[in-house]
Amino acid sequence: MDNVITKFKYVKISRKPYMLDCTSYASTEPKEKEENEEKGNKQGKGIKDADREIGKREAGTKLGEKRVKVLFWNVQGLRKKEKEFWDYVGKFDVVGLVETWVQRENWDKLEETLPQEYVWECQGATKEKKKGRASGEIVMGIRKKMQELEKGSYNKNGLMKKVIQLDNNRWEIITVDNKKMEETKINIEKETKEKGDEKILIGGDFNARMGDKGTRIIDKEKGEKRGSKDKANNKEGKILWQIIEEMGWEILNGNKEGDEEREWTYVGARGESIIDYGIVNEEAWEEIESFKMGERVESDHMPLEIKIKGKEQEYEKQERRNERKELEKIIWDEEGIQRYRSRLEKKKFEVKEDIEAMMVELSNLIVEATEKRKIYI
Template sequence: MERNGRKTYAKKLKHKIDNKYQITNKNALNLDNRGLLGTIAGNIARQLRDNLDNKVDKRIYKENNKAKCLKITFWNVAGIRNLEEEWEKLLEYDVINLTETWADEKDRELIENKLINYNILLVEARREGKRGRLKGGMVTAFSKSLNVKSTIIEKLNEELIKLDLNTDKGKLMILSVYMRDRRSENYEKVGKILEDIKEGYIIMGGDFNARTANKGGRESEMMTEEYRLSKDKVVNKEGEVLLNWVSDNGMYILNGNVRGDEQGELTYIGTKGRSVIDYVITNRKTEEDLIERMQVVDNNESDHQRLDLQLNILTKKVHEKGSKYKTIIYEGWSEEDILNYNNKLKELGRPENWNGLREKLKAAVCIKKIRINTSIQKKKWWDQECHAAKLELKKTRKKYIETGELKTDYCECKKKYKKIIEDKKRLTLEKDWSEARKDKTGKKFWELINKQRTKKEEISKKIHMVEWTEHFAKQMGGKVVEETRQLGKEEKIEKNEDQEITQEEVEQVIKKLKKKKAAGEDKITNEAWIYGGKELQENLQGILNKIWNGDEDLPEEWKMGIIKPIFKKGDRHKPENYRGITLMNTGYKIYAEILRKRLEKEK
């Protein structure tokens, strides 16, 4: 009686939307007789509901989505260095989960520069042997502007990262997965975690390397078994393990069972074939309360498709254009700036002591601001040929996805695209080096060198000031002792007019100052002295002689230096892996250099 009721219900629904969804009797006959007719009824009902809702949803969704949707992405990138403009697309997400990055600690700087407004956890890829290539590797990043009460990010092992967010809807656990060598360990570890939060919000996504056909979906009230749509019809050994684990832990697969991916799109399209091996897995509570949409996004950079998820969780709007820019404040030293600087120096007169001279220099320097676009810029080597090759690859890939045919054409097209990109990069670099060799000034040569250098590592914020003090105190020989004493009569330095600092001495030292060097505590750069002219040199000479003759005390700020930690190698969070450089005030450096030269002459 119950089965007949389900059949009648299915027929009524089928009759209503037969023309729209082309559900024929022939289709129905292809299904087995184990209650799956009820499954089709459920799917038809969902499609009908989505179709009716979408007319309103599509209009409202764009507005609501900007303000409230928490955006998450899971993606097997097959090497972060393969990404080009895809980096900019990733900035649209609040939580980014990347697997198979082939990245180690050396790539941290690249990742941090691309994801500048994110907190990042890097799980290093492993190298097989000393010369083997890197394999695996994971990155999970979440926006620094995320509107949550608290966040905890944790590496469980080389194939699992856990991110806990305390949101306005409650606690949400996001697990990034890359099933490779530790499958049994991973399932056991996650299973234990789920036991503690059975009623919580859980999202588990990534590359499971398992094929599950159309199984593992959410069980509806009308169904006797789980069912979902999928364009992959194969269940392999790894898939059976995943299906058993999902069933035992009260979870289910969202792919092919959610708005945005109603058909169960393919997630892997490569030379080895087409399949669904990347999933988002959740529980009933999470889907009903939070999940608005999931989408499988096609791309040319990886054989794996990106899985995008949108949750109904309030979050700050962090994807504004303004977030792509940062303001840099710097000193201007163009010809016009130097002229204005010297005119300003004349207007400000001639101060009689160091404090006055310092303030005069600060007031005269031209301070400028510039907004830098931190988004991914178009590559110099990218041209129309690259664009055309990418479009052709996209077109061939689409046909391969839809029909399963033209695999050879797709593989050849992908090889051709990669070769064009590699050739363009190589030719552009050769051209740049050729121009650098012809440049007699050496400016272009150093520009090229600096572009290819990795930038200096940022100082770890986890090291406290006490640790820095202890570390540099040890480097300087233990304790730092301040010692002052009066010179005895026999120790006093004899002074006469011939010993006074000359203008020639000041000029010689200033001539040897290097440009573009960091300033000391007073923020006066070498350029302020270099471009100041003879009048400024005479002013400085007079003040230095007052200090030399004892008419004015050595400025207190000259007795201090700023120690700047420079990362060497190893763990960034340990102070012993840093060396220090001391930044002194430029006025003191000029004075000290004059004295050093005098001492050399006396030897």
């Protein structure tokens, strides 16, 4: 039992929280010190992980900032989507889904099954023929706690608009499901011309191919504008580019962080193409932090993920506080070390067969000597 007492005498006192190990009792002092040095490098890993998590948050979004996330996606049917699909959609604040294949007469029943954190609106599908599946149809959702300025906003076949307020700015977010580009052009122009300082974001499936048009990023090595993976142009693309030029708008594809190479937006049986776009007016350009294609398999079309810069609202601050995890961190300072040493010298351990019980007593000494502080991650 002398060896056990010796083991206690040479426990390394560290600034780091640690757990005691009693697997070996006949070790020599140098070996014990070496083992404890190794432990010291591993001790408090959970607390370190928590500290790293806090560091990540501090290095990312600053306190008081908020990234409003917008999703545009041709989902190729909304019925029978799995939980993973809705978990993904639920990460966004504004959602614009096209090709949902939902007819107006079926909407009320389907709406009851959608995530209740949103206010949903549907543009019913239309059947061009008596037989066959309905085509078109847009479904848009706005997170309930966001400030929507105009309820029941513009809703015309192939176009749906929602108006929200963000940082005292009016944002018009338009989802497009283009079937006839000439008609889409008229609707877009009618809904966006002669605007004031509103910020406009348009996204969706345009069925338009524009090649390299609208590229802004310069390739430093080549000294020229970076190209697009899709070199093709079509009639719809020419009309869409005409709208963009006339309105002085900008294309997000290939021009924002996350999609520097202008990636494919459609990958399916007909090959690869870029036919889904994010487009903004001049007032909104600087407010777009990133634009990228999501990695999903539920559709041949890639989801368009857009982050808008913004300030955190009061209700979001409270939600963030509620979501934080509480941990108890042991503060192993000089005062605590001295308290531990003093109590250890006064403590008399009786010779027992139950080594675990003795270790519990020693562990209690450490707990009593240390200060605890609550931290949140």
